[in-house]
Amino acid sequence: MTKKKQGIIKASAQGDKELKKIIGSRIQRVRRHLGRTADWVARGIGVSRGAITQVENGRNNISATLLWKIATVLECDIKEFFPNVPDAKTLDQADIEKIGKENERAADYARKAFKPLKND
Template sequence: MAADIDLHLGRRLRRRRRLLGLTQQQLAVQVGIRFQQIQKYECGANRISAARLWRLAEALETSVAYFYDGLAEALDEATPAAAPREVFSRKETLDLIQAYYQLDERPRRRLLDLAKSLNTDEAPA
């Protein structure tokens, strides 16, 4: 059974890889390992060594600290803040974020304004 920290690191690895639009194979080639190893890291079956975590962070254009963000909350299951973080692990959320950032600035602002207007509790005047 995977340790909680290994699961957290694996989730963060998967999230960042998907956010950048990389496949497991593409990331594995950049790091010099097989894609099956990326799969094992992402599901928490294998632990990520410090040296490998460093290489993964470089390949994913982030800091090593990124992988540990939210770890305290993730380890404390009683924390209500842990539940909203799960929404970012959904593929639909990541697809939406990618599509959003592919837009130019003006359409992005308009889309954001539209989303905010749909989430209002106020009745139209």
């Protein structure tokens, strides 16, 4: 089962299916918002209407090229089709405190290892 946190999808086989559905529904939402038909999009990018509806229903994988063509014909940013991408790491208060303690230890070590020189 996939875990969601703030709209983030975990990478897994189930997540792949869910991601296809999300991307497809977002394509459909943009298309409908613009008052365009699946047939209009299909003709604009040179595929069948069925291919577009398959993508919009999350039944087909979509190549980066086709995704770019759809975004171009709909005159939207391609990132509108994707859910949130997780950050590599988000710092929480515990992380910040740990970093602070490590900095204190490093400063203590530096003071002991490198005694200040006396000026004559």
